[in-house]
Amino acid sequence: MAGMSSKRLQKELSKIQGTLPPGITLVSAPDLREWTMDISIIDNPIYPPHETYRMRFSFSPSYPIEAPEVVFVACTSPERKIPLHPHIYSNGIICLDLLDSQGWSPVHNVESVCISIQSMLAGNSKAERPPGDAEFVRSNRQRPRDINFLYHDPKRAFAGGIVF
Amino acid sequence: MKVTYTSYTAVAEWKWDLPAEADDTCGICRVQFEGTCAKCKYPGEDCPIIIGACTHCFHMHCISDWIASEASQGKCPMCRQVFKEKIANAPASPQVRTPEARVTRAQAAGSAGATG
Numbered sequence: 001m002a003g004m005s006s007k008r009l010q011k012e013l014s015k016i017q018g019t020l021p022p023g024i025t026l027v028s029a030p031d032l033r034e035w036t037m038d039i040s041i042i043d044n045p046i047y048p049p050h051e052t053y054r055m056r057f058s059f060s061p062s063y064p065i066e067a068p069e070v071v072f073v074a075c076t077s078p079e080r081k082i083p084l085h086p087h088i089y090s091n092g093i094i095c096l097d098l099l100d101s102q103g104w105s106p107v108h109n110v111e112s113v114c115i116s117i118q119s120m121l122a123g124n125s126k127a128e129r130p131p132g133d134a135e136f137v138r139s140n141r142q143r144p145r146d147i148n149f150l151y152h153d154p155k156r157a158f159a160g161g162i163v164f
Numbered sequence: 165m166k167v168t169y170t171s172y173t174a175v176a177e178w179k180w181d182l183p184a185e186a187d188d189t190c191g192i193c194r195v196q197f198e199g200t201c202a203k204c205k206y207p208g209e210d211c212p213i214i215i216g217a218c219t220h221c222f223h224m225h226c227i228s229d230w231i232a233s234e235a236s237q238g239k240c241p242m243c244r245q246v247f248k249e250k251i252a253n254a255p256a257s258p259q260v261r262t263p264e265a266r267v268t269r270a271q272a273a274g275s276a277g278a279t280g
Contacts, residue, residue: 004193004202004229011194064192065233101235106226107191107242 005063006032012109024114027054034058035110036073038080039118046127047083054080055117057110067104069144070094070113084127087120091137095130095149096120180213182221191242192226201225216240217248 009032016026027036035057041047058069072082072092082088087095097103098116130136140147180197189195190213193202197213201223204211212224220242222230230236231247240247 007202105241
């Protein structure tokens with residue numbers, strides 16, 4: 001399986017080093033295990049266009065059969081904050097079914113995940129954290145993929161809520 | 165002018181016999197079907213293509229890895245219908261595991277030597 005993830009990531013990398021949709025940039029891809037991407041949002045006052053958000057993608061050797069782990073990361077230089085969204089916890093964990101085994105499909109890729117998250121932010125109208133954010137951030141020791149998120153949206157477009 | 169061939173080299177080309185609307189690239193490994201999946205070295209019958217009833221095609225090794233994973237729930241990665249192999253029209257020998265993904269070999273180009 002190791003061959004699968006590295007060959008496919010190599011292909012994705014050469015593609016995204018060429019062109020990416022507006023507002024999505026590759027920050028670093030030092031190896032084929034962990035990449036950093038920056039996104040910015042146009043047309044939503046909750047996310048001013050000069051603010052950029054950083055995401056860390058971690059790939060297991062069974063990518064793309066298994067979803068990548070994608071979290072927002074905060075840093076000070078350059079300044080990157082965790083975007084305010086009812087499905088993004090203040091520790092950067094994103095509750096999005098696309099990233100969970102329930103919603104993942106191997107035809108998704110780094111670019112399509114970035115586009116989905118970018119549009120999830122662009123379409124957001126609530127400048128707030130998920131319910132139970134403080135408690136979740138304090139108590140969670142699980143990796144994002146092991147968290148038992150409960151998806152409310154019947155169409156499973158976006159998600160929210162955790163089963164403790 | 166009279167030309168006499170003393171030798172010739174025949175070149176053959178093969179292609180998978182895929183539905184006309186099919187993509188030329190496997191959506192899972194992103195390698196063209198004429199190439200191998202990420203695990204194989206040589207393209208062709210050792211690394212066959214599976215055509216789904218939904219018309220989506222994948223390298224057999226790629227789709228079987230996906231179907232074997234719990235997350236797939238047996239569904240096509242493209243359209244999320246339950247993935248079923250399309251039943252081939254042609255009867256296949258029992259040893260052939262992927263009857264509909266046959267290699268069609270083009271006629272060897274350039275037949276016998278000619279004079280002209």
